Amino acid sequence: MTQILFEQRKKELVKYYRRFHRLPSYDELADLYGVESKGSLHKYVEKFVEEGLVCKTDGGRLIPTTKLYGLRVLGTVQAGFPTAAEEELVDTLSLDQFLIKHPEASYMLTVSGDSMIEAGIMPGDMVIVERGRAPKPGEIVVAEVDHDWTMKYYLRRGDEVILRPANKKYPDIRPRQELNVAGVVTSVIRKYK
């Protein structure tokens, strides 16, 4: 067992734990490492125990320790001494998850105009646009109106659709021929540096 292989397998174990919130069985571990015999796993497990990443129950089953939750997946450096607080962090949202609810349907777009400036969307901002769902009145949409692209509030008056800018300089748009809503704006991102 080289040190590199061990570190790599340790990383895989941590990744597995992050993903499934439990430790793999010996069978699953053999699968994970692509080895035929479970016997060869023994030395790894012993070393994981030695490093305090996992404990063995009396029945020989593996259980995680707090040290395992606290381990960073990237790199091999451990991020400080694990504290009880880290247990609470297992179920937190990443910024990705927070900003993007439907990852397969979300797209980024750089804003160039100032028509939504009073809604807090400035030229140069990035917006996340969600495709494939009908907009609700009051939501901000990216739409093609009579062959022009625009980003506006989506409003309804009876059967009529109104696209309203958030800037007094511009008038409402009432689509004459064609309205094609590409997506609904779900977040705005502004990065300063």
Place this chain on the structure above:
Amino acid sequence: MSIGLWETSAHLRSFPRAIAHVDGDAFFASCETALHPELRGRVVITGKERGIVSSLSYEAKARGVRRGMVLHEVRKICPDAVILSSDYETYSLFSKRMFAIMRRFTSQVEEYGIDEGFADLTGMQGPLHMSYEDIARTMKRTIDTELGFTVSVGLAPTKSLAKIASKWQKPNGFTSVPGRAIKDYLGALDVSKIWGVGPNTAKYMYSLGIHTAHDFISKPFEYVAAKFNKPHQEMWHELNGKSVWPIVAEEKTTYASISKTKTFTPPSNDPEYVVAQLTRNLENACIKARRHGLVARKLVVYLRTQQFEHAVMEAKITRASNFPHDLLPHMRTLCAKIFKRGTHYRATGIVLADLQSDTAIQSSLFEPAIQMEKFQRVYAAVDALDEQFGKHTVHLGGSQKTFTHTQHASDRTKNLFVGENAGQHLNIPKLVVVV
């Protein structure tokens, strides 16, 4: 007729298994159109950096453009064509999304290519409260709306039939081939259109008087067993509605070989530049090999000239490796043998073959083991740095020239968000409309 599972009860046996094949319609061109809506309805072609058509929109197809066509020919027949450089990063993002959507319906999804895959829906009617046809249709509709372009879907009891079904009606097609309908579909299908039948097999089949897929499945199995080898015997079962090819749901980690090729514009006759390109191919191939824990025992070097002629040469490696340091001397020797002075080259490629697991490396008798340990540590560090800061953050001096030379850059690389760099972009496709 020797086989016919469904014949006992036509309705019940329509889908002994239910396999959906999802196939993107003009995938690369469609990705571009989805992000650049102003391209809708136009002749869109990708592959500018290679000088030949790599993907084309259906509008292009209607105008007589074909895959592999040289671009100046395209400009002749379609002066209004929009010709774009390939943006594989974006295509991969769309590809991942397509498979992610398929996985909402079943965990058994095989990523067969960047733009096509299989989903095993067997047994999912109950949990999803839908018939197989409804599941497959919903899957298609979801992909179409979330990706912003269409796919074609075939549903059948086997992979082979599903593949035929998805091609049946394209683009934006949905074709369901239940067991009892197989014969209707295969009767008019030329054997050369079957997945897995190449030109040689097709010729052989014609010589046996087998012209349509239906001719083939109508032969008794004894005949097929006597005349064909195993893959085609399996194909016979598949086309008869009996599933024998499994869905391979795991991510592919076993490779027979790893190859990395790169076309560069303009073509070059500078031996140093060509070697630099090869070095970068080698680094790329080694990165992939290391990621999958594989080492190569054979190295193939490949050069393509401006006139599309090829020169190839290979060498056995005494000690299997996935470190550019080990393979570089071999690469240089091979390249020196096939490189012709004065010739302009437009592409280079490296293939790592005869792969084996890196846990079983045999060190040679005369080589100090400490050297290998050293490389392992160096490359572990290189891989860690690349993971954090982008691919090729640390690279060999020999490939430096490929980074300083102006290279084909896709639109995505030219328009960066604040905080992105040339090597690392946000993993979300970027819509390009002015709002």
